[in-house]
Amino acid sequence: MKGMVLRGLVEHMESAFGLDVADKVLLEADLPSGGAYTTVGVYDHAEVLEIVTHLSRHTGVDGAVLVDSFGEFLFAMLVDAHPEFLEDQDDLFTFLEGIEDIIHVNVRRLYPEAELPRFACARKGDDQLLMHYRSHRPFAGLVPGLIRGASRHFGEVVDIGHEPLPPADGTRARFTLTRRSG
Numbered sequence: 001m002k003g004m005v006l007r008g009l010v011e012h013m014e015s016a017f018g019l020d021v022a023d024k025v026l027l028e029a030d031l032p033s034g035g036a037y038t039t040v041g042v043y044d045h046a047e048v049l050e051i052v053t054h055l056s057r058h059t060g061v062d063g064a065v066l067v068d069s070f071g072e073f074l075f076a077m078l079v080d081a082h083p084e085f086l087e088d089q090d091d092l093f094t095f096l097e098g099i100e101d102i103i104h105v106n107v108r109r110l111y112p113e114a115e116l117p118r119f120a121c122a123r124k125g126d127d128q129l130l131m132h133y134r135s136h137r138p139f140a141g142l143v144p145g146l147i148r149g150a151s152r153h154f155g156e157v158v159d160i161g162h163e164p165l166p167p168a169d170g171t172r173a174r175f176t177l178t179r180r181s182g
């Protein structure tokens with residue numbers, strides 16, 4: 001399996017739970033790639049889910065909670081890899097509206113083999129943004145953490161509502177972001 005999501009998850013696991021736990025999880029998880037991965041690429045999302053399942057068993061932390069905190073870590077990692085996407089950006093909602101047409105479009109140019117989600121965004125007044133997520137991969141659970149990472153970066157506080165959409169397998173969801181003032 002390849003990809004930044006996998007590499008990030010392994011790094012997150014090592015820093016949050018230590019090398020011993022990470023080693024055990026990687027040994028137990030049956031990874032078809034044998035743990036070999038590159039930065040981005042076509043990969044089997046089942047490997048990510050497999051790691052999360054084993055990590056959850058070892059740590060007693062719920063899988064959804066692990067994925068959520070990983071999303072925030074992943075944002076920091078993406079920004080480290082591509083700080084250029086945050087240049088000239090000064091507000092959270094405008095940045096998020098640009099994921100589809102600016103950021104992921106450029107990511108596709110850099111890595112034609114990357115498989116990325118689709119986002120459709122709509123504003124509802126000044127303080128609300130709706131984000132509709134759709135992907136071939138069941139990674140909707142990563143989105144709230146990614147948004148939190150971004151909101152921290154911009155110093156804005158938002159409440160994030162997460163509504164899974166049919167078939168409720170993590171490949172489709174609607175997120176409602178409401179800006180909190182003060």
Ligand code: HEM
Binds near residue numbers: 116150
């Ligand atoms: C600097 C900003 C960003 C960059 C450079 C970036 C780039 C990328 C890259 C390279 C991947 C593919 C990883 C892989 O192949 O394993 C990816 C996946 C993903 N991105 Fe972005 N991204 C950014 C911001 C965001 C934000 C803010 C969100 C959500 C609010 C988001 C949502 C996702 C999700 C959910 C995936 C996982 C794949 C999937 O769901 O199908 N990204 N992104």
